[in-house]
Amino acid sequence: MGMGTPRVYVTEISLPNMRGVIAVFTILSLSFGLTLQALLGSSFKWNELCLSYGVFSAVISISSLLLPETPYYVLIKSTQNEAEKVLKRFRGAEYNTRNEITEMMDFKATNNISGLTFGTQIKLFVTRAVCLPFWIVIGYSVVTQLSGTSIIFVWTVDFLQASKVSFDSGSAHFFMELVRLGMGVVSAILMYKIGRRPQALISSLGVTVMCFVLGFLLLYNHSVTIYPFICYLLYVTFSTLGYYTLPFVMMYELYPLQVRGVLGGLTNSIINFMVFGVNAAFPFFRDLVGHAYILISFAMASILGTVFLFFCLPETKDLTLQEIEEYFNDLRPTLVSQRSVIAAQRSQLLTQTLESNALRSRSTLDLTLSKAAGRKPLN
Structure with a gap:
């Protein structure tokens, strides 16, 4: 629940050219928290950390009560004037919101946007505008998990020890978290500059190469060396560019307004089940085939993922949420x-x-x- 809501919120309040950048900050926050936890965990007791996290969560909960609703939500539930007032709070008093609110109202009229019951929202799940983006995001998420993104992040020390890295495993793990945090910033910049599709393809190709290299290093290199650690750092670099960030950014861009919250929550649940499943299955396959062949299987999955992304992933950079939804509704012939x-x-x-x-x-x-x-x- 906590992971899904901020992503919906920032997607709906952002300008089109800044939406991807701002959405990445939810991923950066998660990366920063994991890095900080890895650092503090060696200095504080578990109950002390839990107490401090609880206090922080309470502050966040109280602060959230001060946040206004998104203009899209107000547009469904209330009037145009109320939606414009909320929009001005996000854009500033000097910003001319007339064009943006007019586009929103035209979109509401054209697509018959209104408040729906939960049952009516469920019925929308069989429409093209919902099914197509849902399966694109789920497909991207499956590729992400089969390419080892969560497995290598969770079982980092295990992989480092199996790779005979000439580096302390605990310190190497911390450096990998730092690289992931830094590449999250780079990912936000690239999303603003080059868009989603090129970034996704660079990520998938980079992960493919690194997994092949790591797999063959584990098969044929039997001495202690620094090279596997460098490859793991490059793996983290490429996976953070796309596999780790883009599925969560794009799902709320692609999903229609009226089911965005419900569908986003459902997708987050499915992804969490995927993460649980692959990590629970990893020890069995590790003992069955070994780390090297698991890494090679990650590379093969990433190759298939590259093909899938090339043909199925749309470019949403600089597009309004209305334009994206009209594309999936078949009201706009091309995603331009x-x-x-x-x-x-x-x-x-x-x-x-x-x-x-x-x-x-x-x-x-x-x-x-x-x-x-x-x-x-x-x-």
């Missing part, structure tokens, strides 16, 4: 930002205007020169 279309049309109109002005100026110049020379003007 309407702003980009309008900009192209304006550019074309400007070019035609400049060409027309240039032609008119040339005709005027020819007429003037012809009169000056006492000749008939040229057509």
Whole structure:
């Protein structure tokens, strides 16, 4: 419950160009908490840590009462004026919210957005606008787990010891957490610069290469060396770019407004069951085939994941939530930002205007020169 709600909230309050960046901060917060816990766990007793976490959670709970609802939620439950008031709280008093609220109202009218009962929301699960993004996110999550993202993060020390790393396993684990935290920041920057699809493909290809290299190192290298540790750091680097961050960012972008909360909670539950399942099964397969072949199987899964992402994952960078939902509703033929279309049309109109002005100026110049020379003007 605690992991799902912030992601829905930041998705619905963010501007399109900043939505991915802000959504990544929920992942960064999780990474920071894990890193801090790994650091503090060696210095404090368990009951002292639990007490401090409990106090912090209580402060967060009280602070959350001061947060306003999202404009999308208010739009469903109340009037346009109330939604605009809430939107101004997120955008600032000087920000012109008229265009944004108009788009939201048009979207509400076109798609018949209204408050639904839980039973009606369940019926929406069989529609194209819900099923298609749901299976894209679930497919991405399956690839993520089969590529070893959660297994290597949970069983880090076990993998490091099996790889004969010439580095203290506890310290190596802490450095890997630091790399994951740092790459979370890099992931947010890249999401703002290059978009989701390129980042997802870079991540999956990088994980594929690193898992193959690690698998063959474990098979053929029998001496203590630093190279496996470097490969694990690179694995963390590439997996954090996409596998670790993007499924949670994109699910709330792709899911329709009216079932976003319910479907997001369901997806989080399914992902948690996946994480539990693969980590519970890992010791059995480790004893059956060994670490090397498990890593090679991660690489094979990541190859299949790259193909899946290339053909199925849409690009949502700079798109409004309305545009994304209209695409899955089949109301928009291609997933291209309407702003980009309008900009192209304006550019074309400007070019035609400049060409027309240039032609008119040339005709005027020819007429003037012809009169000056006492000749008939040229057509």
